[in-house]
Amino acid sequence: MTDLEELLRTRSVIICVGSGGVGKTTMSAAIALKAAQSGRRVCVLTIDPAKRLANAMGLEALGNTATRVDDARFDAAGIARPGGQLWAMMLDTKRTWDALVLRFANSPEQAERILKNHYYQQISTALAGSQEFMAMEKLYELHASRQYDLVVLDTPPTRHALDFLDAPKKMLGFMDEGVLKFFLTPTTMAGKLGFGFLRSTGAWMFKALQTITGFDVLGDIAEFVDSFRGMYDGFRDRATAVEALLRAGGSTCLLVTSPHPLTVDEAKFFHGKLLEYRIPFGGFVVNRVHADALSEDGANEAWDRLSREPSRILAQLGIDAAPDLGVRLAANFTRVQALAQADARQIARLEALCPGSPLWRFVPAFDVDVHDLSGLDRVNQHLFSNGDPRV
Amino acid sequence: MSGLFDKRFLIFSGKGGAGKSTAAAAAAVAAARRGKHVLIVEIGDDERIPSIFGNARKNGYAGGPVSSARAGVPPIWSMCLTAREALREFAVRSVKFELFYEAIFENRVMRLFTTAAPGLDELTIMGKLEFMSRDAVEPAKHARFDLMIFDAPATGHGLAFFKVPLTAMSLARMGPLHSKAERMWHLVSDPARTAFNIVTLPEEMSVNESIDLYTASQALGLPAGKLIVDAVHPDVFGSDEAMLRDAQARVSMPADLDGRIARAALDAAVSSVARSQADREMLAKLATAIPLERIVLPFISAPRIGPADLETLADSLDGF
Numbered sequence: 169m170t171d172l173e174e175l176l177r178t179r180s181v182i183i184c185v186g187s188g189g190v191g192k193t194t195m196s197a198a199i200a201l202k203a204a205q206s207g208r209r210v211c212v213l214t215i216d217p218a219k220r221l222a223n224a225m226g227l228e229a230l231g232n233t234a235t236r237v238d239d240a241r242f243d244a245a246g247i248a249r250p251g252g253q254l255w256a257m258m259l260d261t262k263r264t265w266d267a268l269v270l271r272f273a274n275s276p277e278q279a280e281r282i283l284k285n286h287y288y289q290q291i292s293t294a295l296a297g298s299q300e301f302m303a304m305e306k307l308y309e310l311h312a313s314r315q316y317d318l319v320v321l322d323t324p325p326t327r328h329a330l331d332f333l334d335a336p337k338k339m340l341g342f343m344d345e346g347v348l349k350f351f352l353t354p355t356t357m358a359g360k361l362g363f364g365f366l367r368s369t370g371a372w373m374f375k376a377l378q379t380i381t382g383f384d385v386l387g388d389i390a391e392f393v394d395s396f397r398g399m400y401d402g403f404r405d406r407a408t409a410v411e412a413l414l415r416a417g418g419s420t421c422l423l424v425t426s427p428h429p430l431t432v433d434e435a436k437f438f439h440g441k442l443l444e445y446r447i448p449f450g451g452f453v454v455n456r457v458h459a460d461a462l463s464e465d466g467a468n469e470a471w472d473r474l475s476r477e478p479s480r481i482l483a484q485l486g487i488d489a490a491p492d493l494g495v496r497l498a499a500n501f502t503r504v505q506a507l508a509q510a511d512a513r514q515i516a517r518l519e520a521l522c523p524g525s526p527l528w529r530f531v532p533a534f535d536v537d538v539h540d541l542s543g544l545d546r547v548n549q550h551l552f553s554n555g556d557p558r559v
Numbered sequence: 560m561s562g563l564f565d566k567r568f569l570i571f572s573g574k575g576g577a578g579k580s581t582a583a584a585a586a587a588v589a590a591a592r593r594g595k596h597v598l599i600v601e602i603g604d605d606e607r608i609p610s611i612f613g614n615a616r617k618n619g620y621a622g623g624p625v626s627s628a629r630a631g632v633p634p635i636w637s638m639c640l641t642a643r644e645a646l647r648e649f650a651v652r653s654v655k656f657e658l659f660y661e662a663i664f665e666n667r668v669m670r671l672f673t674t675a676a677p678g679l680d681e682l683t684i685m686g687k688l689e690f691m692s693r694d695a696v697e698p699a700k701h702a703r704f705d706l707m708i709f710d711a712p713a714t715g716h717g718l719a720f721f722k723v724p725l726t727a728m729s730l731a732r733m734g735p736l737h738s739k740a741e742r743m744w745h746l747v748s749d750p751a752r753t754a755f756n757i758v759t760l761p762e763e764m765s766v767n768e769s770i771d772l773y774t775a776s777q778a779l780g781l782p783a784g785k786l787i788v789d790a791v792h793p794d795v796f797g798s799d800e801a802m803l804r805d806a807q808a809r810v811s812m813p814a815d816l817d818g819r820i821a822r823a824a825l826d827a828a829v830s831s832v833a834r835s836q837a838d839r840e841m842l843a844k845l846a847t848a849i850p851l852e853r854i855v856l857p858f859i860s861a862p863r864i865g866p867a868d869l870e871t872l873a874d875s876l877d878g879f
Contacts, residue, residue, distance in 0.1 A: 188575055188576055218764045219767060227702050308852065326749055352827050387802065428862060429862045429863055459825070461820075461823035461824075461827065462820065463821070467816065467820060470817055470820055471820050474820055480817075480821075481821045481824060484813070484817055484818050484822075485810055485821050485822070485825055486806065486809065486810065487802060487803075489799065493796075493802075496795050496796065496828075497824050497825065497828050500795055500796075500824070500827055500828050501793070501824035501827045502829070503860060504827040506860060507860055516599070535830045535833035535834050536833060536834070536837045537762060537763055537837075539763065
């Protein structure tokens with residue numbers, strides 16, 4: 169069993185993965201806060217945070233540059249100022265792409281041609297996998313800057329694990345030399361667009377596509393492919409470096425999930441993929457768990473008796489009201505307990521599906537969304553509790 | 560104000576995870592109860608509608624029934640479109656030569672680029688929807704359905720999906736594509752046939768996105784439908800809240816088991832009050848920002864929505 173504090177102390181990259189809507193952003197921010205409080209310089213890279221949480225960390229807009237959470241915010245939230253530093257950044261996919269193009273272009277003219285290309289603009293903003301690719305790129309950049317002891321990445325809400333892990337390779341497919349040849353053969357020697365280009369196989373096919381759909385994509389794609397010549401090596405080396413960073417001993421992946429049957433299924437699938445891709449696996453964080461309030465010996469039997477006499481519930485609580493309130497209290501508690509039991513079954517199922525996880529942490533379902541620094545602090549009381557990790 | 564089922568093409572849109580598929584399925588159940596023949600259309604690789612109806616078998620592009628007929632209630636059908644299959648069908652229908660299609664669209668490199676061709680996926684899916692709306696939905700000659708319910712893609716890319724016909728019309732100023740795109744646009748923008756319904760959760764992110772979605776859909780000219788708020792916690796304690804909070808402050812941790820359990824039940828009640836209040840704040844925010852008739856669906860505590868839950872949810876849709 170590793171403990172979470174140790175991961176925070178010893179790792180330089182922590183990636184929070186999991187299905188959409190399980191609270192990855194909140195967990196990433198909470199972990200980053202804790203690491204900063206224990207003296208490290210931390211940057212949390214978030215993808216799509218809720219407005220209020222972003223504001224609480226001082227992130228007003230998609231800056232694509234890290235902002236330090238200043239001490240006044242900790243004071244206002246009534247929590248201790250961190251001994252280290254807490255930085256936060258919201259990923260801007262488009263800007264990260266542009267920066268990468270500028271970095272690897274052989275000349276300013278080449279960069280400009282690509283940045284202006286319509287097809288490039290489509291790929292860099294709307295294409296599935298683009299955001300994942302750039303999240304990895306930004307992670308690498310932050311890590312390589314050596315300004316931070318730890319970078320925590322909140323990953324995009326991918327529906328399939330593969331999207332996230334395969335994005336760099338998939339995106340590189342667009343710049344592959346083989347693809348270039350497909351477009352430029354047999355007129356590579358001519359070196360520029362023109363009638364010769366239109367005789368290549370690829371161009372013929374695009375002509376056909378254009379006839380069917382009516383879209384004039386050919387010109388844009390041809391220009392895009394042509395503009396990227398000579399840049400592929402730079403992109404490939406970068407993607408290789410990113411992959412190496414993911415697998416390095418200083419990195420670890422935490423799988424965030426909720427006890428919902430669907431997300432448990434996805435977590436199992438994700439876990440398998442992480443192992444298959446040899447990404448160091450740190451453990452599970454199960455969020456939004458409904459606590460079992462009847463875990464004490466004999467509590468279930470006692471509740472059976474008590475729930476049949478709603479007026480006794482009110483008497484126990486010293487509430488002087490019509491028995492109807494006792495009936496509603498009982499019905500509500502029965503419903504909440506049913507949720508707790510369903511959650512416990514799903515957690516047991518996940519444990520059986522993914523044996524040997526080095527770490528399990530459980531965070532309860534709070535009454536209201538976590539949306540500020542003190543909320544993150546409250547999450548941390550569960551993430552880093554010394555006692556029974558179960559809620 | 561027109562009813563939820565007055566139109567023949569119902570779009571259910573909203574943030575991923577907000578319960579679009581569930582709301583679409585519940586709406587289908589409510590419409591079938593009124594004797595309507597309903598087709599639910601979803602898109603993507605991850606078909607979900609049949610499993611919500613308790614069917615292990617998927618229906619795919621060809622479509623199939625998800626419920627069986629009962630007295631006065633016709634079976635509900637569903638189908639799951641993918642852009643690839645829609646493009647294939649369209650290309651084959653247009654060029655009437657399958658080999659040509661294979662050569663172009665099954666080529667590895669071409670697939671790489673067509674997946675990123677601006678708007679191509681959306682255009683082909685929309686084309687298929689428009690084709691079906693003419694061919695399979697009343698008042699078509701041999702119509703099999705009265706109502707087509709579209710479980711629209713998540714709003715991740717805003718309204719990109721519904722803008723595509725307009726883009727296509729401006730790219731192809733005349734010719735067959737132009738008239739096809741024009742027909743698509745007429746379908747999605749026609750208040751006589753279509754309603755654009757927004758599904759949201761009573762949670763901050765979902766509410767903010769829904770407000771943006773509403774504004775954008777109005778600007779684009781999509782005919783407004785209903786606002787469906789999913790998974791709203793019931794307000795079971797109402798005015799007793801103060802009494803509960805007061806008791807919570809007063810009762811310390813009791814020594815005996817019954818007392819501790821009663822205390823746990825009290826804590827659960829106060830939590831439920833807080834959740835319900837948070838939901839009501841979000842409902843109030845929605846009410847000021849989105850002037851659509853609102854339908855509230857109750858929170859279902861079952862871990863997996865099943866056919867019985869759909870009947871419960873359909874009850875909530877019955878009055879609309």
